[in-house]
Amino acid sequence: MEAEQRGPENARQPDIGDYGLIGDTRTAALVSGAGAIDWMCVPSFDGEPVFGRLVGGPEAGTYRLGPAVPTVPAQRRYRPETATLETTWAVGEGTLVLTDAMVAEVRGQLLPTTLLVRRLTAVGQPVEAVVEFDPRLGERHVRPRVRSGRSLVCEWGPLALSLGSGPELTIETGIPSSFVVIPGQPVTLVLAVAYGEPLVQVEPDAAVELLTADEELWRAWAAEIDGGTPYRDAVVRSLLTLRLLTYSPSGAPVAAPTTSLPEFPGGIRNWDYRYAWPRDASIGVGAFLGVGKAGEARSFLRWLLHASRLERPRLPAMLTLTGRHVPPERTLTGWPGYAESTPVRVGNGAATQHQLDGYGWVLDGAWVLVEAGHKLYSETWRAMRGFADLVARRWQEPDAGIWEIRDDAAHHVHSKMMGWLALDRALNIGRTHRVSQRQQQRWHAAREALAAEVRLKGFDPDGNTYTRSYGSSDLDAAVLILPLLGIEERDSERTRGTVDAIRRKLSAGGPLLYRYPPGRDGLPGVEGAFLPCSFWLVQALAETGRRPEAAQLFEEMLGLANALGLFAEEMDPQTHAQLGNFPQALTHAALVQAALALRESEG
Amino acid sequence: MSAGRRGAASGGGDEMDWAGWAVFGLLATGALTMVMIAAQMAGLTRLDLPLVLGTLVTPDPDHARVAGFFIHLAAGQIFALGYAATFALLGQATWWLGGLLGLLHVAVALTIVLPLLPGVHPRMASHRAGPSNRAALEPPGLLALNYGIQTPAVAVAAHLVYGVMLGLLFQVR
Numbered sequence: 170m171e172a173e174q175r176g177p178e179n180a181r182q183p184d185i186g187d188y189g190l191i192g193d194t195r196t197a198a199l200v201s202g203a204g205a206i207d208w209m210c211v212p213s214f215d216g217e218p219v220f221g222r223l224v225g226g227p228e229a230g231t232y233r234l235g236p237a238v239p240t241v242p243a244q245r246r247y248r249p250e251t252a253t254l255e256t257t258w259a260v261g262e263g264t265l266v267l268t269d270a271m272v273a274e275v276r277g278q279l280l281p282t283t284l285l286v287r288r289l290t291a292v293g294q295p296v297e298a299v300v301e302f303d304p305r306l307g308e309r310h311v312r313p314r315v316r317s318g319r320s321l322v323c324e325w326g327p328l329a330l331s332l333g334s335g336p337e338l339t340i341e342t343g344i345p346s347s348f349v350v351i352p353g354q355p356v357t358l359v360l361a362v363a364y365g366e367p368l369v370q371v372e373p374d375a376a377v378e379l380l381t382a383d384e385e386l387w388r389a390w391a392a393e394i395d396g397g398t399p400y401r402d403a404v405v406r407s408l409l410t411l412r413l414l415t416y417s418p419s420g421a422p423v424a425a426p427t428t429s430l431p432e433f434p435g436g437i438r439n440w441d442y443r444y445a446w447p448r449d450a451s452i453g454v455g456a457f458l459g460v461g462k463a464g465e466a467r468s469f470l471r472w473l474l475h476a477s478r479l480e481r482p483r484l485p486a487m488l489t490l491t492g493r494h495v496p497p498e499r500t501l502t503g504w505p506g507y508a509e510s511t512p513v514r515v516g517n518g519a520a521t522q523h524q525l526d527g528y529g530w531v532l533d534g535a536w537v538l539v540e541a542g543h544k545l546y547s548e549t550w551r552a553m554r555g556f557a558d559l560v561a562r563r564w565q566e567p568d569a570g571i572w573e574i575r576d577d578a579a580h581h582v583h584s585k586m587m588g589w590l591a592l593d594r595a596l597n598i599g600r601t602h603r604v605s606q607r608q609q610q611r612w613h614a615a616r617e618a619l620a621a622e623v624r625l626k627g628f629d630p631d632g633n634t635y636t637r638s639y640g641s642s643d644l645d646a647a648v649l650i651l652p653l654l655g656i657e658e659r660d661s662e663r664t665r666g667t668v669d670a671i672r673r674k675l676s677a678g679g680p681l682l683y684r685y686p687p688g689r690d691g692l693p694g695v696e697g698a699f700l701p702c703s704f705w706l707v708q709a710l711a712e713t714g715r716r717p718e719a720a721q722l723f724e725e726m727l728g729l730a731n732a733l734g735l736f737a738e739e740m741d742p743q744t745h746a747q748l749g750n751f752p753q754a755l756t757h758a759a760l761v762q763a764a765l766a767l768r769e770s771e772g
Numbered sequence: 773m774s775a776g777r778r779g780a781a782s783g784g785g786d787e788m789d790w791a792g793w794a795v796f797g798l799l800a801t802g803a804l805t806m807v808m809i810a811a812q813m814a815g816l817t818r819l820d821l822p823l824v825l826g827t828l829v830t831p832d833p834d835h836a837r838v839a840g841f842f843i844h845l846a847a848g849q850i851f852a853l854g855y856a857a858t859f860a861l862l863g864q865a866t867w868w869l870g871g872l873l874g875l876l877h878v879a880v881a882l883t884i885v886l887p888l889l890p891g892v893h894p895r896m897a898s899h900r901a902g903p904s905n906r907a908a909l910e911p912p913g914l915l916a917l918n919y920g921i922q923t924p925a926v927a928v929a930a931h932l933v934y935g936v937m938l939g940l941l942f943q944v945r
Contacts, residue, residue, distance in 0.1 A: 276832075276834070277831075277832045277834070278831060278832065278833075278907070279827055279831040279832070279833060279836075279895050279907055279908070279909070280907050281907075314921065316918070319897070322910070322918075324920065324921075326815045326816070326920065326922075327812075327815035327816075327817075327818060327920070329818060331910070363818060363910075365812055365813070365815065365818055365820070366812075366818055366820045366823060367818055367819070367820060367823065367824060367909050367910050367912075367918075367919055368818075368909070368910040368918075369907055369908065369909055369910070370897055370907065370908055370909075370910055371907040372907070375907060
């Protein structure tokens with residue numbers, strides 16, 4: 170990990186994987202190895218950034234707390250089974266430790282909705298430290314109206330931030346100020362956020378107590394995860410990350426807390442992921458249920474029911490955290506992007522696409538819940554029946570597919586397989602839930618027709634593999650879910666041939682896979698290897714009786730996580746730099762699913 | 773309400789319109805609250821009266837907003853009593869008189885009541901707070917400017933609505 174260098178002439182940004190995530194399940198912040206919060210939106214994940222330097226350049230604001238002289242961290246870690254991040258620097262004879270966290274549980278107490286606590290502790294010798302607090306709001310980097318009193322208060326209309334410190338420091342916005350941290354006398358900074366309501370200011374010592382109580386909550390939460398889960402540390406970190414990325418007020422799982430981190434530096438594949446994808450979230454349902462956390466799974470289904478109500482039976486590809494339409498995609502003018510990767514986008518144009526696979530993921534999530542012994546509420550089952558009906562009606566249409574290709578719709582084999590899964594799971598649930606005979610027959614007929622067509626048009630006999638789309642010889646790593654579905658026998662020649670072909674032809678080196686042949690998405694430039702696909706490969710291998718291979722691949726993948734166990738969406742196959750929005754819920758959900766598949770294959 | 777009802781005064785010492793006070797006080801407080809909430813939602817102010825008042829009795833912001841709403845209604849009724857008494861004393865109730873009383877009301881609220889609030893509010897920061905203080909609402913400050921620079925304008929508009937409504941609705945016999 171290289172140290173962050175400042176200065177306009179030589180402004181090198183930290184690697185994406187250099188960041189750690191802290192959050193309160195309403196919003197989140199990314200902290201670099203230099204102690205800089207370069208991304209934080211308020212009042213929620215999809216709000217406007219107050220610290221946006223990550224993709225907005227120096228004008229977009231930052232909040233750095235760390236050694237006065239930029240230093241490579243000696244260690245970065247989360248406190249075990251908590252969301253508290255610790256960064257340690259060796260500075261001269263002394264050591265400086267930065268503790269960063271947000272208070273997640275504020276319900277029932279007079280506390281700010283978002284409370285970010287940062288504490289510097291020196292060990293050995295006094296260490297000179299610096300704080301740079303430069304909040305700017307939104308697209309135009311608006312500077313705040315500033316008031317100074319017991320705390321520094323920054324205001325932009327309905328939004329206010331208050332920064333207090335103990336012992337009291339003189340802090341001015343935009344101007345770094347130095348101070349010395351003495352061993353035994355930690356320095357605590359408390360950032361409180363108010364949106365549309367009065368500020369609630371919290372004394373630094375009280376904030377630290379709140380943080381300690383929050384850590385206990387996270388530990389208790391993690392303790393419920395089965396101790397026999399293989400690779401438990403990585404699984405717990407992934408589940409904690411998924412939980413941090415779930416918007417507690419509604420239960421919506423956000424795909425990532427960032428927008429426009431590039432799928433390759435300098436490229437244009439920069440998308441806004443601060444929304445909830447029913448597809449990705451359904452994978453998370455399986456992950457949470459697999460470790461016995463039914464509450465999170467049910468919470469997602471509750472959100473989905475609420476969110477999809479207006480458009481049912483159509484399932485939007487994505488929704489906002491409160492279940493509204495995702496705003497139209499637009500470009501932020503003047504934003505330089507991460508590593509000059511422009512455009513920087515907000516909103517997401519893929520929201521209106523028809524994606525058949527989403528129905529399969531959602532119905533599979535509901536089936537996993539039923540299989541685990543839960544009964545669906547009648548309203549939930551009514552929604553699921555509507556989804557299955559839509560699939561039975563529309564499966565013959567082309568769609569945009571899981572990769573949201575911004576080109577003409579096509580007959581994606583993966584989408585068809587997931588359509589099959591939707592109907593199959595609906596039929597399964599129908600065995601224990603009320604459904605008419607006629608509806609069942611309709612689903613059954615569609616499922617059989619769909620299977621016959623996919624086997625005929627989606628399979629390449631020469632390559633002995635299922636393909637990306639009808640009539641194409643391209644492969645698609647999303648088809649690695651084949652052994653999990655039941656449309657083919659797990660030990661069939663076709664299944665084995667498909668897994669092997671994808672592993673061979675889409676290999677990006679080591680355990681990494683491209684999602685499809687690079688560059689075949691109608692956009693210029695290249696992209697990295699797609700990390701969830703590698704975990705799907707682990708699952709596929711485990712499910713097809715190749716556990717040793719699967720375990721080896723899984724361990725290789727774990728070795729590619731950043732120092733904190735976090736993954737982005739993609740990775741540069743050469744440098745192993747994390748790429749794309751970060752951290753990525755889908756990757757972490759796939760990691761947990763892979764670990765669970767390894768557990769299942771143990772017996 | 774007809775002009776006849778409003779203009780039916782017969783000099784000082786008229787009777788209080790108790791029924792009018794009971795009903796119109798609630799209506800005017802409701803209208804004031806709506807203006808404040810609309811302004812809050814439009815991002816013009818961070819003043820949240822139900823929260824500020826409700827945290828007098830409970831630290832839970834969600835419960836406080838409910839309690840504060842009813843405290844606010846009660847306070848509105850008490851202030852309406854003052855309006856009704858003034859109308860009765862002056863022997864007339866007109867929209868402009870209500871508006872003038874509204875301006876007086878908001879001036880007292882912004883310059884006296886809100887700045888004094890930290891002195892009685894158990895969950896509001898004060899400059900004399902010591903180490904046992906854990907978390908506290910930021911005090912509104914003079915003219916409630918700490919809750920947004922447009923807060924005084926919003927408060928004036930809301931109290932004008934309150935006063936004008938009472939002036940229009942009250943009947944002086």
